[in-house]
Amino acid sequence: MSGAVPLLGGLDLAGLGPGLPPLVCLLGLLGVVAARRRPNLREGVSLATAGVNFALVLWLYARHRAGETLAWEGFSLAPGLALSFRVDALGLVFALVASGLWILNTLYSIGYMRAHDEPRQTRFYACFALAIAAVMGAAFSANLFGLFAFYEVLSLCTYPLVIHAQTPAARAGARKYLTLLLGASIGLLLPGLFLVYHLAGTLDFAPGGLLAGVAAADGTLVLAFLLLVYGMAKCAALPLHGWLPAAMVAPTPVSALLHAVAVVKMGVFGVSRVVFHVFGPETMARIGADDLLVGVACFTIVVASLIALAQDDLKRRLAYSTVSQLSYVLLGVGLGTGAGAVGGLLHIGMHATSKITLFFGAGAIYLACHKTRVSELDGIGRRMPITLTAFAIGALSMIGLPPTAGFVSKLFLVRGAAADPAGAVVLAVLVASALLNAAYFLPILWRAFFRPLPAGTEAGVHEAPWPCVLALSLTALGTVGLFLGHGPLLDLARAVAHAAFGGAE
Amino acid sequence: MDAQLPALVIVVPLLAALLVPLAGRRAAWGLVALALLLAFAGCVRLLVRAHALPEGEAIRYALGGWAAPVGIEYVVDRLNALVLTMLSGVAFLVALWMRRSTAREIRPPAVTGYYSVFLLMAAGLMGITITGDVFNLYVFLEIASITAYVLIAMGRRRQALYAGYSYLILGSLGATFILLGIGHLYMATGTLAMADIAAVFAREPQLYDSSVIRTAFAFFTVGLALKMALFPLHGWQPGAYAEAPSATSVFLAATATKVSAYALYRVAFTVFGVRFLETGLPVVRDALLVMACSAIVVGPLLAIRQHDLKRLLAYSSVGQIGYVVLGLALHNADGLTGSFLHFWNHAAAKGALFCVAGALAYRAGTTQVAALKGLGRRAPLTAMLLTVAACSMVGVPLTAGFLTKWYLARGALEAGQWAVIPVLLASSLFTAVYAWRLLQLAWFADEDGPVAEDVPWSMRAPSLVLGAACLVLGVAPLALPVAQAAAEALL
Amino acid sequence: MRSTDSLIVRYIARRSVPFIQLYALYVLGHGEDGPGGGFQGGVIFASSFVLLGLANGWGYGRRAAPARLLDPLLPLGCLIYLGIGLAALLAGGAFLEYGALAGSDDPEVRRHWHHYGLIGIEVGVMVTVSAAMATLFFEMARPARVQARVDRVGEEADRA
């Protein structure tokens, strides 16, 4: 392997390749715990970990572009059960999005936690580090077992984050969060894993799907597909979406982590893996699983948007918006067309950037004036112009208007749907969804910018602490930036689609 | 000395057990630790040697110089080398762990006696495991049983006497059944050496239809099921584990019932032979499958309702022994591998959990679940230990418990026993419920209690070794090749 | 247990002790040629103390076989047994291979040593069994009055 750095008597660090990011994050975890008595150092370690991690992912991306095959054998637990890592386009999409936004999320967390003077911050940062380690591990896992293992680790290590406040409400929310996620993964995902292994005799991802050549009854395969998709309840497909609104009790940086960066994206990333590398488009089409996925996605998009419309709590409204937006990804990968797949995968990044902006905005509003309800936001745009401008950008992206990131992915989705024989229904759903998105985001903006401040509140600019503002400004800029320059992501998504469907897009 | 190892790993602890009552208290503990360390080293060496042997061979040792079947022989193959290593390893760790704990829980004049009995129990369990002679198995079973009764009865509360007594009654019943089984077996075959009995069966397959042989097998199964607390014969276990002194609980829970399970494997596969299971008395196999599955589901379900940590863990053991027996009922290489792995995996996890209970008893003077409150702040390392071990019990991937479930599920699918999968999953879910409850208290309870320091390092270090084993065994398959080879050798 | 009131019973019990013990030794020695051996001999040996305890009172019997004598004897018998086994092992044979004690390959010598080994272990068995049986009896039969005193002493020892 070129560029290998021989260290410590021949230990080939660079040879670890895709194993490096998770290992670095684990080191970060140790650093956080070691520095538990010195908050500045602890937060410094967190930020440094995030930065190094992003740099490593970029390095992997560069080498992947250069055409290198990057893999690390990792550990073999048992024959057929290994923790091994490989870099591929799909994994890079997830890894780039997560590790990039992670830096901003960490920055924002520091501001938020310090401003609130929250207790138990060491536990918070430690779990944060473990979460990103799990995300990196899942992104580069070369087999279904690794994906499952890191998926579980992420569920477990985000639980302390959700319950962070330890109030009765936080406990109840966290309980629902873990019950649903753990119940689904033990009750559905794990048997799905057993079934896949039983059918195929391997769990290693394969370009055309590891189940491609497997002779099995269609019914069994559909069962396996459903077990895997619903087992990954993190993708929040109805009716297993309940954990998402419940987890809103968490501190805002955690919500951002759950809803934008790590947890939900882990779910849709997992489903994409299942579609492309476990079943493969051919098998999907043969057993009708693609239509099934599209149906579930369409249903979720519409129903979740309708529910969002009825929410007054800002974060809950955002939560249901997330449920609905996630299904764009499922829709895209389920369409069975190249453009659809590109749109779905792009939406991982586009939605992440926009939704993190929205959550940062909501958190900043809460930090600055302790408001959580939509109905309380009258005139707030005048007091927090930067925050609300960023919020507006995020909202536009959700609706899918230019010049924001959401427009790009939705454009590809529309193209993909148009290429589908039964695309009319999907198109109708996409249009309806855009309207619904507008219906629940625009009133917020209207209240914030065009309604007067309620009587008795003093006017004047009163933004949240600077790290928060900085972070949300950056993500808002990123939302616009991704509209203008989404080249790397698009290339990667195209590579995945190309491998799956050939040249047609 | 290498050739004498099979005898020495048993004789050295026995010798120490006899010397301990004559020694002072401090020297006594040193003797215990030293003897068990030597035994552990010997067992590791035996494991390495047994694993290097070609398929179908074993290390044999003729006691008294009389080759079997005239004399008694020790036979070490991969399966029992695996169990021996587990036994001696756990015993050594518990010996290190118990010095401070017994000082608090056992009345001072009785401490050396306690050490002696503890060593005898360890040697008894190891003797059951290593022997190749069915009657010798019974002799060591007696040693292990009597010592277990009194190790339980020495608990500080009065109820400990009752717990020890009820185990005495049921355990004696089980031992009697086993003895009846041995008697019937001898009557039909005229020999007591396991290998020789198997040879008789191979020579005279019509014996499988003999009512004497069938009765023998039924007695063995019921007797050993009683000793291993297989549901619904688990009645003695929760009280016993809950009332016993902490060190006893750790050692008993980590090892004792598994040795009976091992004995069942040995009797079923080595003595009676695979063909007997398949054709001779398949109803026993089905019965074991049903019992194992009910244990796996009911154990954790009962555990959820408990308020005493040790009692909770005891009920969880009722469930876990189901995993160990399931392989026998599934009867294929993967299922057996899963069960054999569980010998180690469960020993590590349950040992660690009882160490947490012991630490609680040491510091808080109680083992109520509620006392876990705020453990994460008071004693972060102990709380981490609890977390890791609980995750392994649930079967979270990358912990040792997952590998067990993985292999058992594979075995079940292979055997066409689809119904076992929901059983495994339900058990994981129920286990997750009580594990979650414990962790919730340890990490996320409101912190109102006084801040006390963690237990002394002499207790922390051995328990952390057990906790680390839960992780290491989950990622690095140390036991796997041996377990797989042992499973294939049995079939 | 209290002593009986009958002087005759008490006297005869006391006087029969040596005969019982002699018989026990005979049973031990006779094990090679007929029924008997260390186990039976040990039981009979212990029964002499039991008889003393039954007839002359617990305290009388206990004084004849005090705990500080019996307690070390308990493991001692087993140690003799184990020691012979280990000696054979160290002499190059298997554990408990008495013939190896001879240290020679001559079958005649080996057979002699077999014999000695057998007697040695029988003695070991007898020591442990007799000490154990007597201990069992005296522990179980301990009168409540004595028990209360022992408890008190024990608690004082605990406190110290």
Place this chain on the structure above:
Amino acid sequence: MEDLILAILVALALAAVRLKDLLGAAAVLGAYSLLMALLWCRMNALDVGFTEAAVGAGVSTVLLLAAVNRVGRREQGPGVSPLLKPALWRLAEHRAALAERPDRPLLSARTMALLVVGLTAAALLYGARDMPRIGDPAAPANRAGSVAQHYLRHAPADTGAANVVTPVLGDYRGYDTMGETIVIFTAALCVVLVLRQAGRWRGPKEAP
């Protein structure tokens, strides 16, 4: 003759179970052991008979007496023996009692005991169908080439002992005997640990 002894044995066993007077029960058990010893002798197992007489009829009875001395003469508990009522009847009674006390087990200890004894007896009877007769030269244990035959042939030459039982116990299976000796040691040690200073200990004085 054996049949008569066996019949008396069954009667004695029942009497031991039925007797409320523990001292009497201990005496009955002593008689039981003595008869067993007789039975062993009739089967030419003199060593076993001797041991049974010394241990079963002798020391065990005394130990039981000592225990009775500790716990009192009368057995406590319900006065009806399990044999007087059919098991099903008792089961029904327990169902009724269960309604009042949910923590009570479904079957009482006595019913359980009766069930266990019945099942064990059934299994033993089933097993007896194919049992070889006592002393049958064709039985596996007595056949030429069997271990027992080996002992009978070679024991005197191997060890120089005239009584075959002794070399079997002390030499061929000497390791078992060592184990049994350790069992005796263990039992005595255990009794000492439980009974000596039986008052409960409340832990070291310094507060935990």
